[in-house]
Amino acid sequence: MADAIVVGGGPAGSTCAWKLRSAGLDVLLLDRMAFPRSKLCAGWVTPEVMTDLELDGDDYPLSFMTFNELHLHWKALTAKLKSRQHSIRRFEFDDFLLQRSGARVLQHKVRDVRRQGSDYVIDAEFRCKYLVGAGGTACPVYRALFHAMNPRSSALQTATYEQEFAYNWENGECHLWFFDNGLPGYAWYVPKANGYINVGLGGMADQLKHQGGHVQEYWHKFVEKLERRGLVRYDDYHPTGYSYFLRGNVDVVSDNNAYLVGDSVGLATRDMCEGIGPAVKSGLLAARSIVTGEEYSLAGIGKFSGGGIASKILERKFVGS
Numbered sequence: 001m002a003d004a005i006v007v008g009g010g011p012a013g014s015t016c017a018w019k020l021r022s023a024g025l026d027v028l029l030l031d032r033m034a035f036p037r038s039k040l041c042a043g044w045v046t047p048e049v050m051t052d053l054e055l056d057g058d059d060y061p062l063s064f065m066t067f068n069e070l071h072l073h074w075k076a077l078t079a080k081l082k083s084r085q086h087s088i089r090r091f092e093f094d095d096f097l098l099q100r101s102g103a104r105v106l107q108h109k110v111r112d113v114r115r116q117g118s119d120y121v122i123d124a125e126f127r128c129k130y131l132v133g134a135g136g137t138a139c140p141v142y143r144a145l146f147h148a149m150n151p152r153s154s155a156l157q158t159a160t161y162e163q164e165f166a167y168n169w170e171n172g173e174c175h176l177w178f179f180d181n182g183l184p185g186y187a188w189y190v191p192k193a194n195g196y197i198n199v200g201l202g203g204m205a206d207q208l209k210h211q212g213g214h215v216q217e218y219w220h221k222f223v224e225k226l227e228r229r230g231l232v233r234y235d236d237y238h239p240t241g242y243s244y245f246l247r248g249n250v251d252v253v254s255d256n257n258a259y260l261v262g263d264s265v266g267l268a269t270r271d272m273c274e275g276i277g278p279a280v281k282s283g284l285l286a287a288r289s290i291v292t293g294e295e296y297s298l299a300g301i302g303k304f305s306g307g308g309i310a311s312k313i314l315e316r317k318f319v320g321s
Helices: 009-020 047-052 089-099 140-146 207-210 214-230 276-292 309-319
Strands: 004-009 029-032 063-072 079-087 104-107 112-117 119-122 124-135 157-166 174-177 185-193 197-206 240-245 258-260
Touching: 004 009, 004 119, 009 089, 009 124, 009 157, 029 089, 047 079, 047 119, 063 258, 079 185, 089 207, 104 214, 112 140, 124 140, 124 276, 124 309, 140 258, 157 207, 157 214, 185 214, 197 207
Parallel strands: 004 029, 004 124, 029 104, 063 174, 124 258
Antiparallel strands: 063 079, 112 119, 119 124, 157 197, 157 240, 174 185, 185 197
16 A cells, blocks of 8 residues: 555656655555666756756756767757756666655565556555556556547657667767667767766657668667767677657547556657656656646646757657648
């Protein structure tokens, strides 16, 4: 028994659990993985994310690196964008947030979710009044309670391919390549503190299918580019893929006392495919709704990471809108 059960221990789930615990609720968090666990993600966070989490670089004791500008590449053009960003390692970051939440944590793969009277029952083992689905794209709470009311659009699905590994990098700047070799998306080079780096790429799945391409093909060209530029000389690549959804017209994010947050909703921004910021904000908003009774709405979560015409161009290129 718990006042609230959160399914999923990523930034959305741990943030929601943290605020619920701060308000005095008994919170149980279930995740199929044991933490710390590997999590594919470029791993950059904005200053706004750190503010939402009530953290600064001095508060966070693990790998943390700051970029004051981004190097943007588009065909033959290169520009430096003044934009303060940070890189973290999700392996560390997610575990830190989960431990800070103060919730009871159990490793458990959720299989069955159902409403029983005014409560929710999970796998005939766990019962709560408030249920938060924070299990990412394959969230079991979404599948059981929200799929029919809130179907996802395949036009907003991304396919990514990336690897994070120990590497003594020399270039300490963040680089992004947009639409390289016809990729309907972008590739990245994100150095991290303490001798790690993340490189990868992502594209819109429908457009990749229409073009007859696959992320692996773009990957090989991308790592060759990294070597030619002298950014990464490495011969032990073992990239892994995953998928998630960009922000669409989400109609239903709560029902009775059940809520969806983070990638279980599909909140990544439509221009830069940023997921951590919207995930954290949704966790905060869901917790506020549970504690105060206010309506849970995504209206306060932006659809774009940037602003102006550049974001509109990227959105049209990515999702054809």
